[in-house]
Amino acid sequence: MELRRDYFADVRKDGLHEIGQPRPRLDSPGHVTGKTAYFADRNFPGMLHLKMVRSPHHHARIRSIDTSEAEKHPGVVRVLTAKDVPHNVYTILILIQIGPEDETVLADGKVRWKGEAVVAVLAETERAAQEAAAKVKVDYEVLPAVFDMEEALKPGAPLVNEYHGQNYYLYDSGECRKVRFGDVEAGFAKADHILEQSYQSSPIEHAPTETTGCVVAPEGNDRFTCYTNTQAMFFTLDNTSIILQMPGNKLHFVGGTVGGGFGGKVDVIVEPIAILGAKLTGRPVSFIYSREEEMQISSPRAAEKVVIKDGVMKDGRIVARKVTGYTDAGAYSRHSPYGAQKGAGHYPGPYTVPNVWIDTYCVYTNRTPSSAMRGFGVTIGDFALEVQMDKLARLIGMDPLEFRFINAYRDGDMKAHRQPTEGAALIECMQEASRAANWPVAEKYMAMSSYRKGA
């Protein structure tokens, strides 16, 4: 590894001991010997297996649920429906006052996406649980569904989620997160060129090699130990405490070892129902997603649409940027209101633009609820922004890297969110990229600095 010490040399104490040095990972010896204990490596005598009955419809009213045949199936110990869950309607971010509670642990009267959990079956073997789940009879009245964000926002669209009352998340700022800086229309009026483009992405599944799941063991003292591969241990503990109306000191979560997460294991989905199963049966419970469930049921990265309108001068300065972002939350909030808000915080990208207008919407559709994944709210936005930057450079006949030097944010610049820029390093990153990629730029750009006045 090459460490380039010449960047920021005059503002950094150069006592680096760890950076640039390879250090052994603490977890590797366990990995290479097969000794690392993942949650599913725990096995308890008498352990029950939980399988979920899921909605085959995107949007439907539940007329009735008949579990009688499933309960008679050999090996079945308990069948759970909405009425068994103490606090069935929840939302993950309620812990940081981002409500309303909008999602059911087990469907109650309605399903809002294809794959939604309706009935949980606990049995002696996985096979018995699967067979019994197939015997649960749910009578549905299919309702019109909406799968497209723009369709969902039109008047008269089917209402996805009654807990919101409209097909978008209502922020304290209104129907979207808003950033207003300067006068974007005045910027467009004086621009030499205007470019408006639309960018879209599909949902993306994390596809971890280890599927989502947990193993729960009831202890002798009314406590429950939950071995889980959650990436959000305390979110999960606190939400489970709310859902089960059980004090946190009754819950002992063991985790931290995750067979691939990438943000796909931050929702609170398997643990509350598995712990409830353990509580109501007094037996250990294993709830592990099949590969099919991991691909179809677990939250993906949200689909997004980003519309960017820019005003640019012939000399390369962007004088106005208007961004409208749409995040497809699917049927429930999970982490998407936060994701859409992050988008608002991220635009207009690492560039100094004097006139900025940003609206980001979190939209509800009858699609699989989306949630976190590596830089969610920002990653697709960056794709859109950087493709737009290349298009703008082409429009004015400028080298795309030099175009970015002209607009790069630097220390002291006021950002659209009215935070002065501090600790910028874009200029230096691009200088090094220029060298490493052998993509030369004019000497004046190689002499620029993120932090030195006048450079």
Next chain:
Amino acid sequence: MAKVPVQFTLNGSEKAEFIESGTTLLHALRDKIGDTSPKGGCHQGTCGACSVIIDGELRLSCLTLAETCSGADIKTTAGLAEGGVLHPLQRAFLDAFATQCGFCTPGMIMAAKVLLDRTPNPSREDVVEALSGNICRCTGYEPIVQAVLTAARANSQNAA
């Protein structure tokens, strides 16, 4: 349900179990015998995390019925280190930072071991081919390929 007796050698030790007919070797190893080094990633023979060595052949334990393994010699990653000393492949995976989440690692090491047992001096292409049935979703393939090549070199130096 009627149980079936199975008896095989696992990492040099005799094992005997009564299992339900239809039980996979993966299930028998993990939940009956207690060797959790093979992992269940897909249970449909596509990810390679459950790879074990049966009579010298690389096998997917999630697609192998335990009852077909009577009398077999089965090896897993849990049995690879001898006397507390890591196998050269394990050493090389450690040194090359060839693990991230670690879930695919035992399967990767099994696939690599079968390769090196047969082809002590593999080409890069041989290694890529041998690991092609094992998915690393952390996408750390390059360090894994390097680790296998390093282990091969270490082996041939020891042999020389």
